[in-house]
Amino acid sequence: xxxxxxxxxIGNKNLSSWSLRPWLVLKASGLKFKEINxxxxxxxxxxxxxxxxxxxxVPVLIHGDLHVWDSLAISEYIAELAADLVPEKxxxxxxxQDRARARSYVSEMHSGFMSLRxxxxxxxxxxxxxxHLVPGTISDIxxxxxxxxxxxxxxxxxxxFGEFGIVDAYYAPVVFRFQSYGIEIKNKRVQKYMQTILxxxxxxxxxxxxxxxxxxxxxx
Numbered sequence: 001x002x003x004x005x006x007x008x009x010i011g012n013k014n015l016s017s018w019s020l021r022p023w024l025v026l027k028a029s030g031l032k033f034k035e036i037n038x039x040x041x042x043x044x045x046x047x048x049x050x051x052x053x054x055x056x057x058v059p060v061l062i063h064g065d066l067h068v069w070d071s072l073a074i075s076e077y078i079a080e081l082a083a084d085l086v087p088e089k090x091x092x093x094x095x096x097q098d099r100a101r102a103r104s105y106v107s108e109m110h111s112g113f114m115s116l117r118x119x120x121x122x123x124x125x126x127x128x129x130x131x132h133l134v135p136g137t138i139s140d141i142x143x144x145x146x147x148x149x150x151x152x153x154x155x156x157x158x159x160x161f162g163e164f165g166i167v168d169a170y171y172a173p174v175v176f177r178f179q180s181y182g183i184e185i186k187n188k189r190v191q192k193y194m195q196t197i198l199x200x201x202x203x204x205x206x207x208x209x210x211x212x213x214x215x216x217x218x219x220x
Contacts, residue, residue: 006033008074009052009060011040013210017122017173019059020206022074024169027202029082030089072110075166093161102160102167105147109170116140120177124210129182141183144174145190152189158196172197 008026010019026033038048038058046056053060053069061068061077068074079091093099115136133141148171151160159168175197178185185191197203 005064006031007036007062008033009036009038009049009058009062011038011058012213013037013206014124014213015122016040016058017176018057018071020122020173021071021169022059022061022078023206024172024202025075025078025091025166027205028089028164028169029078029091030086031078031082072106075106075169079166090163091165093165098161101151102165105151105160106167106170108147109174113140113144113174116144116174116177120181120183122173122176123180124176124207126180127182128180141178144171145185145187147171148190148193149187152193158193160193164200168197172203 006026008023010016010023013019023035036052038045040058049058049060050056052062053067055069057069059069059071059074061074063077063081068077075091082089082091093102115134119134119137120130148160151167156162159165160171161167175194177183178194179198185194
């Protein structure tokens, strides 16, 4: 498919979970796009990003004169665009109730799990065994496992709702977090799902690109 004039502005691939989500959605959609990579930990980062978004944050999707910011707004726009241009690609489940569940899970990830985000920030290159999890993070992890298990039990495919979709893109960064911090997952269904995500071609493409980045972690 020819390029549709789509440009995705993202941050460091090793670290930016919010950049990863719409990038995976775009890749899964089959829509061609270009990307602009911005290093996030510099004195000029916000100034540079504000050329594309009034929030000064990534990700940002540019489509002609339209600038869409926030990963969920971008994902919804991609889903609508793909429905017209690539109708065989289903980024949301076809069933109305499954679609509602998937949107609920995406919204929960978009606005919740603050303890997990704080204690287990995404760092794809990291490999440690974290020794202490605060109660909020333990609760977040268990909730995520429950979401995955509940979805997989009723799924007709290897992903949360059959085919890879927006909901899987939203939970992919958590899979990286579990791997990076040595979080033990005893649920067999969830273990298998995590391996499926990690082996997915587009996920592997992101990982390989992250390994080429000069800066692996922010300085604090």
